[in-house]
Amino acid sequence: MQTAPTATSPETHFHLIRAADLAPVPWKNGGGITRQIAICPEGATLDTFSWRISAAVVEQAGPFSIFNGIDRFIVVTHGASMTLVNAVDQSRRSLQQGQTFAFAGEAALAAELPDGPIQDFNLMVRRGQGLGELTVRQSAQRLVLYEGSTVLHCVSGVFTISQASINGREYQLAAGDSLQATLPAGCQTLVEIVPEQAGSSLIDARIRHTAVVIDGD
Structure with a gap:
């Protein structure tokens, strides 16, 4: 039982x-804008967080930021799809809206937007924590x-x-x-x-x- x-x-x-309280901040690589929803511990930076959740607007194709030692989880929330391309082996992964995907933060991935701009939701967790x-x-x-x-x-x-x-x-x-x-x-x-x-x-x-x-x- x-x-x-x-x-x-x-x-x-x-x-x-509340969404209205989330301020836009630049991506780590400067290639876009994100809104941080939550971070642990409170007040942590991109180099010291245990985990972090954010929502981003992706308006153009380009590389993802590199986060060494971080496990990443992503889902497209608005827009039709996003394709992730691995710069090392050129493998491709198409993500439709609502489809979740997990990958290592060290991976050299770039986003392609075959159907135009999208928004995504990101969870990042420091490996081992x-x-x-x-x-x-x-x-x-x-x-x-x-x-x-x-x-x-x-x-x-x-x-x-x-x-x-x-x-x-x-x-x-x-x-x-x-x-x-x-x-x-x-x-x-x-x-x-x-x-x-x-x-x-x-x-x-x-x-x-x-x-x-x-x-x-």
Whole structure:
């Protein structure tokens, strides 16, 4: 029999991130603009983060920034597709909207835009400090959040996220908004996600910490 999730402890932290509060910053290689959604630890730089989540607008073909020692996870959120080309062996990987892809930050990849500009969602995790995963969700579901960090990012439409263990508190996410949950070791909790409009889409980004203190502890 499956064990029910434990109740949220006082140490569990939820943080609502509004799209309007995200400032644009240049890519590491200067080739584009991104908006940082969340970073751990708070105040870390591109050289010191344990994990980082951002959303970028890709308007023209060009190389990806190199991030040594980083595992990367990406999904196209707006626009039809993006093709990633490996500069070493010229292998190609076409990513359609909503399709996730994982790759090493050291990889010499360049983006081609066969159908015009796109937007993407990026999770970067420093190797040895955590494990990452991206899942795209479009239907009403109950999700178990485990120890570590979870960022629920509304790509389109509107989602309501609720959790019984916090006295019925609800969060409503419009397109571009995110909800970050940080759970300490040994804690898990249950949330329900409900799309409020047809065509609503949400990214479920998970980071399981392996060798880093959870942000906020």
